[in-house]
Amino acid sequence: MSAxxxxxxxxxxxxxxxxxxxxxxxxxxxxxxxxxxxxxxxxILANNVLxxxxxxxxxxxxxxxxxxxxxxxxxxxxxxxxxxGTDPLKSQPGKTHIHVVMALTSEGSIGLAxxxxxxxxxxxxxxxxxTPTEPxxxxxxxxxxxxxxxxxxRMTRVATGPAEAESALVMPDMRGLSMGRVVDxxxxxSVRLELVGTGLAxxxxxxxxxxxxxxTACTVTFGAE
Numbered sequence: 001m002s003a004x005x006x007x008x009x010x011x012x013x014x015x016x017x018x019x020x021x022x023x024x025x026x027x028x029x030x031x032x033x034x035x036x037x038x039x040x041x042x043x044i045l046a047n048n049v050l051x052x053x054x055x056x057x058x059x060x061x062x063x064x065x066x067x068x069x070x071x072x073x074x075x076x077x078x079x080x081x082x083x084x085g086t087d088p089l090k091s092q093p094g095k096t097h098i099h100v101v102m103a104l105t106s107e108g109s110i111g112l113a114x115x116x117x118x119x120x121x122x123x124x125x126x127x128x129x130x131t132p133t134e135p136x137x138x139x140x141x142x143x144x145x146x147x148x149x150x151x152x153x154r155m156t157r158v159a160t161g162p163a164e165a166e167s168a169l170v171m172p173d174m175r176g177l178s179m180g181r182v183v184d185x186x187x188x189x190s191v192r193l194e195l196v197g198t199g200l201a202x203x204x205x206x207x208x209x210x211x212x213x214x215x216t217a218c219t220v221t222f223g224a225e
Contacts, residue, residue, distance in 0.1 A: 003030035006124040007100075013116055015108020017075060021124055022047045022099045024083075024091055029098065030124075038103045042077070046070070046101040050079040054088055064088040067114070076104040078113055082121040096125050119198050122179050173208035174201045174220055182220050191215070197222035 007019045007030060018038020020031040026044045033039070050068050057065035070077040078101070085095035100121045104113055174182050182201055186193050191212055202223040206212070 003124050004032050006030075006120055007032035009123075010102055010113075010116055010120055013102075013104070013109055013113045015076075015105040015113075017103040017105055017108075018042075019100065019102040019120075022101060024051060024081075024089070024097055024099060033103075042103065043101045046077045046079045046103075047099050049077075050081055050099055050101075051089065054081065058088060067117075069110070069114070072106075074106055076106065076108055076110060076113070078102045078104070078110075078117055080117045080121045082125055098125055100124060115198055119179065119195075122183060123195055125183070171204070171206045171208055171210040171212050171218070174204055175208075177201045179220075179222055186218065192217045194219045195222065196220070199224045 003021055007021065010016055010019045011032070018031070018033030020033070020038070020040070020043040021029040022043055023029060024047075026047050028040050028043065031038075031040065031043065046068075049070060050065075053068045054065040057063060064083070065081070067078065067080045070079075080100045080102075081097075082100070083095070083097045085092035085097055091097040098121070100117060102113060102117050104110065172185065174185065177185075178200060179195055179198070182195065183193070192215065194217070196219065199222045201220050203221045205219045206216070212218070
C-alpha cells in the first residue's frame with residue numbers, strides 16, 4: 001500500500017478537500033487532492049505554520065507541539081507532526097519525522113478529522129518504511145531471542161522448517177498497546193500488517209502465540225482507551 005492510498009482513507013471524512021505528507025523542511029512526500037483546490041503550496045504553507053507553532057510552544061515552556069488547526073472562513077487546515085527523534089525541530093537519522101497536512105471545507109467534521117489524522121500519520125509512516133526508530137529496533141531484536149522487550153511484550157523466534165529457521169516468529173500479545181507501539185514492534189518483520197480503528201489494541205489476528213512467517217497477514221483492531 002502506498003502513502004497516497006493511505007491519504008485516500010482521509011477522504012471519508014466529511015468536507016475532505018485534500019491531504020499531503022511533508023518533511024519538516026517542506027519536501028513533498030505524497031499528496032492526494034482529486035479535483036480540489038488543495039495544492040502543494042498550501043501544504044508547504046501549513047507545514048511552515050506547524051514548524052513555527054512548535055518553536056513557539058517550546059519557547060512558552062509548553063513542550064513539543066504536535067498539531068495545529070487553522071480555522072478560516074472558507075476552510076480548515078490541520079497539520080500533524082509525527083516525530084520520534086529527540087530534536088523537536090529537526091530530522092535525525094533513523095528517526096521518523098513527517099508532517100501530515102489535511103484540508104477541510106468550512107462545513108467539515110473537525111473532531112473526526114483530528115482523530116483520523118492522528119491514525120493516518122502513524123499508518124502512513126509505517127507504509128512509507130519510516131519506522132521503527134533505532135532504539136526500538138534493538139529492543140525488538142533482543143525480544144526475538146525470547147526476552148521481554150519494551151512494553152512487556154515477548155517475541156520468541158522459532159524454527160518451523162529448515163528454510164524458515166531464521167525468520168519465523170511467535171505472534172506477540174499486543175492487546176492494550178498503542179498503534180505506534182504495534183507498528184514499532186512489527187514494522188521490521190516481513191508481515192502484511194493492517195491497522196483498524198483508533199485507541200489501544202483490542203483484538204488481533206493471528207492470536208498471541210501463532211507462528212509468523214514472511215508474508216503472514218496480521219490484523220490489529222483498536223478501540224477506545
